[in-house]
Amino acid sequence: MRLNKIATAAVAGLMVLPLAACGGSTSTSSGTASNKANAGVTLTYWASNQGTSLDNDKQVLTPELAKFTKQTGIKVQLEVVPWADLLNRVLAATTSGKGPDVVNIGNTWSSSVQATGAFLPFDDATLTAIGGKSRFLAGSMSATGVAGQPPAAVPIYSMAYGLYYNKKQFKAAGIASPPKTWDEFAVDAKKLTTPKHWALSLEAGSKTENIHSAFTLSQQQGGSWFDSSGKATFNTPQNVAAIKQYIDFMQTDKIVNPSDAQYSNGTEALKDFATGTTSMVFWQAAQASLKQLGMNPDDIGVAPVPLPAQLPAGGKAVTSMVAGINLGIFKNTKNKDAAIQFVKFMTSTPEQQMLNKTYGSLPSVTDAYSDPAFQAPNVLVIKDVLSKSAAPLPQVPGESQFEKLVGAAMTTLFADAATGKTVTSAQIASALAAAQQQVTS
């Protein structure tokens, strides 16, 4: 967590390396002469858990970081932080003023982090230094902070939700194609649910997954969680309807195993799908994880999340929130220029292609899509969702509280539904009202 400056001798030694011998093709366009300007500096980087384990992330990132060191002479001290800890660690670093230089954050945290003032804003000059704003996907860029303010962090991995379905089980049940509307979804789910098999798995104990789904369904109903002034508007009929629809999967439609109410690790629902225990799951960028879990790639199908057959008044054709990981720089870093160089490296086309291919996510810069890996049909489905039917979570300072409070309310409601109590719209409304009252910003 602390920054050490390496002795001058080491710097001099690094300077001796001829620039030409630096595997030149991977350096980006802006002036190789300035690349080594910060040689000898060590950056501390907190990466998030994108791969199948913390170790896996270390294995993926270490060679890339070595490339960066070779190009620029800047060393990177890597720590992979599990998701359960990441927000707390960022918070602690913000409070203490002592943190890493660069850190991954969930893109939904951008506004909250921005409000604390702890991150370096990516103003026009900084954006130019990393290659310019226009390189990035518009959708991903919309999830980087409050609109109208410079981004608090820039997107490096982009994802969207899709409906992953088991092609083999669909065929066996006589379903020709994945459902496009919720009515079709209900019909298909009933066909797939038998006394021994559940159609859908939900990560119903996870605040994050619940929030993401509630957001999407609420968008389809025309609801919103904050008004234009940033005040919380949780308790609205549209939001209630969205949450009711989601919980009804378990309590009324009975296509979800009540045990799913315990699933809170962020892994169990996907595992159920991968092992064939269920036939469908709503998930982000699951291809790589599914392969790791041993699922036959031929059985993996993905389609956009269904929409209502008729959008209600004000409803939007949204099938996913804009998911992704952003890379930010702590404002009180002692190595600002080196950190900017690092961000530039991570958003460079070759790195974007390399990392997103490995993690199964999508690049956040448009020129990276030329790589054939991002042309596979399953990937194109997600890309389509990202560009056409994905909306960013509310970009307001109260957003992280929204995640925690409404997420917690939903897990409690799922627990009630799983243990046999009926969850009514009225109960959902009062839970949302309680959550709303606790938002302070």
Added chain:
Amino acid sequence: MVAAVQAKAPHGRLPVNSVRRRKPRRQWLPYVLLIPAIVMELLIHIIPMLIGVMMSFFKMTQLYLGNWQQAPFAHLDNYRLAMDFNQPAGKALLHSFAVTIAFTVLVLAFSWSLGLAAAVLTQRPFRGRGIVRTLLLVPFALPIFASVITWNFMAQRDTGVINHVLVNQLHLTQGNPFWLIGGNSFVTLTLVVIWRTWPFAFLMMSAGMQSIPADVYEAAMLDGAGVFAQLRRVTLPLLAPVNRVLVLVLFLWTFNDFTTPYTLFGDTTPVQADLISIHIYQNSFGTWNFGTGSAMSVLLLLFLMVVTGFYLFFVNRRTDSA
């Protein structure tokens, strides 16, 4: 009889005349010896507590995390929010408080009773007593996280031993119940803590009983007292000093327990098992709202001080009049 007990455990306070040997110029020594403790107490208890109290009067939310010196003064707003029992936040705090009281009372009652029972049962020697005593102490010796993680595993709905026994083997109920979410979570939490706590009560009371001389019991038996009468007239009164301390310590430890619910339930503590320490933790670190979190901690502290004060006053009055 009482005098005999007192003679066995002499106090360290000597009559004044032997203390007079102390030379006046050595008077600095006791203070010097206290310095490390005073420094540590200041550093880790007094000053943080004062800072915590101070923070409860400020609006310390995520907006001011980066520069908390600039957080606005909030007067009593944080307290008002915490104590407004008509609003959700206040209601949740009151509910959490009620859950914690119920939990503490149950744990205390069962742990104390089981501890007493086991102490009485093992009071007289029998073959294998040493091994039994040792085995019964294991739950208390285990690190808390290890035992709670094991109970978490046992309480899993589909793979745990509790449901395996209840449903598959004993057929006491159908359809695997949930033990870690919903209403049963309170039962699980209480059970786990009783499991871990009663051996400590057993240990303390056993030790206390060892210092009761055998002739006291013989005298009681000559008077015609049976086992239960002996318990009432001999054991319990003589255990009173031990029990006074035991009950207070158990109450404080159980009431403030954070580790068990945190390890048992993770980040998603069910509302039925929302102990006060976890509740405050999730309302400060959870929502980045340290002003209200601090206010709630202060309220908790005040409550504990009042309870302890009453307890000590009540207990001391009892011993004065005994």
Added chain:
Amino acid sequence: MHEPNWFRWTRRVGLFVLLVFTLVPIYVMVSSAVKPLQDVQGTFTWWPSHFTLAPFRDMWTTIPLARYFVNSLVVAAASSLASVLIALLAAYSISRYRFRGRQTFSVVVLSTQMFPGILFLLPLFVMFVNISNVTGINLYGSRLGLILTFLTFTLPFAIWMLIGYLDSIPRELDEAALVDGNGPLGALFRVVVPAAIPGIVAVAIYAFMTAWGEVLFASIMTDDTTRTLAVGLRGYATQNNVYWNQIMAASLTVSVPIVIGFLLMQRFMVAGLTAGSVK
């Protein structure tokens, strides 16, 4: 021994029930630690499908268990040592001398026992950060910081227990040592301390066990290099699988030394506790 028969049978039944209650979770822990992964992911079975020591081998690599172990050991031992030393000096002072402020100090120390840990969490954190900003001594995220925070829990109880225990050691011992020409500190260390071994051991064990199992502060005040076992074990719930068998194996491994130590020393602990409580 004149025990009525019904009492003997009550004892057998009662103790049997208590033993079952006590030992079933232990059995679950031990048996699960030698089960293959499928066993712990399906319906519970009392007996492993086949015995395997693989969990004991794999647990070291799934998370950096060795590092957490060392961290816990260092922090717990240091807390224990510091608690004993500081508490001993303070308790000797209170027990052996009458001076102004003695009552106040005792009362203050006693009252800090009731403080909930959550009250100190953020203030300590903020304080540590400020200290390191001003003096450069890094407390947050370091073992030293964690040791200091653990003293929050252990010191009051340790001081209180040692006061009670030292009180029960007759003054004649001190006086004899003083007559022999020792100063008060000499009396303390040559005579009183040896007589107070049970109480000291009790305090040391208590402090060690508390530090070993503490979760609240350890979860906030550590980073990956200084993490302790109490927090680190939660890392077994990784992306794809929850490795229950490894969790049980790891729990067993980190518990066995503590349990053995406690059981061997519990005699001392009892003596220390009861002496402290009989006032």
